[in-house]
Amino acid sequence: MAIFEFSQEQSLGEVRSVETSKIVVRVTDAERLQKARVGRLVAIQSLGDEWLIGIIERVWRHAIEVAQIEIEGNLEPSTDLPVEENGVTVSLVGTYRARDGVRRDVFSRAIFSLPEINRPVYPLDEKALEAFMGILSASTMGQSKVPLRVGRYTLDESAIAYVDGNKLFQRHMALLGSTGSGKSFAVASVLEQAAQLPHANAIVLDLHGEYSTMTFARHFRIAGIGDLKTPTDQSLFLPFWLLTYEEMQSLFIDRSGDNAPNQALALMESVIDLKKKSIEDFDKPDLLEGFTVDTPVPFKLADLVASLNAKNEDETDTGEVFQSGARKGQAKMEKGPLHGKLSRFLVRMRTKFADRRYAFMYQPPEEYEQYDALHILAEKLLGSGMDGDINTGIKIVDFSEVPSDVLPVVVGLVARLVYQIQFWSRPGDAGDERHPVVMICDEAHLYLPSKQSEVGPLERRALENFERIAKEGRKYGVSLMVVSQRPSDVSTTILSQCGNIVSLRLANKVDQAVVRQLLPESLESLMEILPTLDVGEAVVVGDAVLLPTRIKLDKPTNVPRSATIPFWQRWEEPKAEVDIVEAVENMRRQTRS
Numbered sequence: 042m043a044i045f046e047f048s049q050e051q052s053l054g055e056v057r058s059v060e061t062s063k064i065v066v067r068v069t070d071a072e073r074l075q076k077a078r079v080g081r082l083v084a085i086q087s088l089g090d091e092w093l094i095g096i097i098e099r100v101w102r103h104a105i106e107v108a109q110i111e112i113e114g115n116l117e118p119s120t121d122l123p124v125e126e127n128g129v130t131v132s133l134v135g136t137y138r139a140r141d142g143v144r145r146d147v148f149s150r151a152i153f154s155l156p157e158i159n160r161p162v163y164p165l166d167e168k169a170l171e172a173f174m175g176i177l178s179a180s181t182m183g184q185s186k187v188p189l190r191v192g193r194y195t196l197d198e199s200a201i202a203y204v205d206g207n208k209l210f211q212r213h214m215a216l217l218g219s220t221g222s223g224k225s226f227a228v229a230s231v232l233e234q235a236a237q238l239p240h241a242n243a244i245v246l247d248l249h250g251e252y253s254t255m256t257f258a259r260h261f262r263i264a265g266i267g268d269l270k271t272p273t274d275q276s277l278f279l280p281f282w283l284l285t286y287e288e289m290q291s292l293f294i295d296r297s298g299d300n301a302p303n304q305a306l307a308l309m310e311s312v313i314d315l316k317k318k319s320i321e322d323f324d325k326p327d328l329l330e331g332f333t334v335d336t337p338v339p340f341k342l343a344d345l346v347a348s349l350n351a352k353n354e355d356e357t358d359t360g361e362v363f364q365s366g367a368r369k370g371q372a373k374m375e376k377g378p379l380h381g382k383l384s385r386f387l388v389r390m391r392t393k394f395a396d397r398r399y400a401f402m403y404q405p406p407e408e409y410e411q412y413d414a415l416h417i418l419a420e421k422l423l424g425s426g427m428d429g430d431i432n433t434g435i436k437i438v439d440f441s442e443v444p445s446d447v448l449p450v451v452v453g454l455v456a457r458l459v460y461q462i463q464f465w466s467r468p469g470d471a472g473d474e475r476h477p478v479v480m481i482c483d484e485a486h487l488y489l490p491s492k493q494s495e496v497g498p499l500e501r502r503a504l505e506n507f508e509r510i511a512k513e514g515r516k517y518g519v520s521l522m523v524v525s526q527r528p529s530d531v532s533t534t535i536l537s538q539c540g541n542i543v544s545l546r547l548a549n550k551v552d553q554a555v556v557r558q559l560l561p562e563s564l565e566s567l568m569e570i571l572p573t574l575d576v577g578e579a580v581v582v583g584d585a586v587l588l589p590t591r592i593k594l595d596k597p598t599n600v601p602r603s604a605t606i607p608f609w610q611r612w613e614e615p616k617a618e619v620d621i622v623e624a625v626e627n628m629r630r631q632t633r634s
Contacts, residue, residue: 090139174200212540267632291498453503477518541583
């Protein structure tokens with residue numbers, strides 16, 4: 042038996058016109074029009090126990106000019122004609138079937154048939170709404186023992202809103218919203234639930250240290266100046282030799298200079314020579330079969346500088362001597378092809394190498410020069426499991442002390458390592474040997490820019506890595522959760538690959554337009570409510586939810602350090618005294634430790 046049982050009195054109106062996914066309902070009774078509210082669900086019986094489900098997009102009332110008719114020579118208005126027209130526009134979103142084969146109470150996003158003209162339309166409220174929302178919750182939970190709960194439906198707060206955890210990450214996800222709308226809370230809530238799974242695998246790219254309060258996760262920090270003397274297990278170094286040749290070029294080579302081609306050639310030759318020498322020293326001759334300039338093999342930066350300096354000072358003995366002058370009797374030397382052309386390049390490199398802010402890359406501990414250094418780093422990034430109350434598969438990587446000028450390439454390096462390791466993992470006969478991982482890209486607009494014309498070489502390298510993951514990561518078990526307060530500043534290539542959109546309040550019209558373009562035409566009107574959403578309220582659309590809807594998101598137990606500081610309240614009653622002297626000294630030392 043269907044969950045819907047309506048009487049004629051409950052009808053909102055009748056179907057007046059039908060398009061592909063939109064219908065217009067004629068409402069003859071003005072009182073019934075009061076039941077129609079934008080965002081409310083309606084049901085239209087199609088065939089037997091099959092019902093079409095729609096969302097009200099627009100409610101309207103138009104005055105009608107009443108024609109005058111001639112009665113026995115006098116012009117008088119007719120009292121039988123309506124003086125106004127009431128209507129409702131509905132967007133169809135799916136089909137409910139009381140029975141579908143052996144299954145009962147099934148909701149599908151597909152529209153199997155369109156309604157006939159004059160079919161009655163019923164608003165879903167009270168028991169009908171409660172029953173339908175219960176079906177949505179039960180269907181989205183699936184067979185998982187730990188379903189992914191996101192909050193409660195705004196339409197019916199008694200109904201818990203779940204999303205399909207598989208489809209949420211398989212299709213990538215974009216979490217968008219203005220500052221203070223609740224993005225960090227949403228991320229923390231998902232992480233808390235993922236931590237209940239014994240083999241969860243997620244990496245949070247935390248740019249501001251907001252998620253340091255997540256007590257259930259394993260925490261890492263890209264090493265700062267304070268980690269050089271006493272590095273800990275939490276300190277992550279990303280040695281220079283992990284960079285690809287293109288990334289190395291973007292860091293050091295000034296492409297506008299005349300010597301840029303010479304510098305690029307010299308860098309390639311030196312890196313290849315040093316990596317081949319390291320392969321011989323490590324006694325790994327099998328690596329030479331597939332060797333390229335990008336093969337991640339440890340080598341010393343001092344050796345790289347020495348190699349480039351030798352090219353810059355390269356001179357060969359011609360076998361002749363000066364016959365006269367101040368240099369009489371001295372051997373004549375012929376300058377090499379790169380003699381003197383790498384001087385500025387070397388100065389730039391030495392300056393960078395000596396800057397302790399970049400020590401995580403240029404001054405790593407000696408153990409990072411060992412062959413198994415990459416094995417250890419990969420285990421930190423991709424290892425998963427439980428260690429007491431800590432889920433070692435939930436990793437928070439703090440990038441807050443990374444200088445902004447190299448932030449894109451550093452974030453891109455971590456993403457590329459994760460993707461490449463997943464890519465080269467054995468898929469197995471059933472494709473189940475790869476352990477899937479999701480990367481949560483906090484503040485994505487800072488390193489995944491949308492304006493290609495303004496993208497520098499550093500940003501371009503990071504962008505290429507993430508765009509490849511967005512396009513191909515699903516095949517190799519790598520997913521993205523793109524988190525940003527400015528979707529208009531995030532690469533459209535990446536956003537367009539996100540099959541799930543969770544949009545909190547967005548006040549900026551440009552950002553609203555970007556989100557609207559990511560959705561099907563039938564759901565664009567749903568985005569009209571974005572500026573009016575409450576804090577922590579979101580519109581959820583995509584493959585992971587059966588019904589595009591408005592949801593009040595759950596608050597996490599572990600609250601991230603992202604709450605907006607109450608200015609007026611702190612001015613009135615300070616929470617703590619600030620040690621300004623310590624802050625100044627931290628600024629000088631470039632470390633908070």
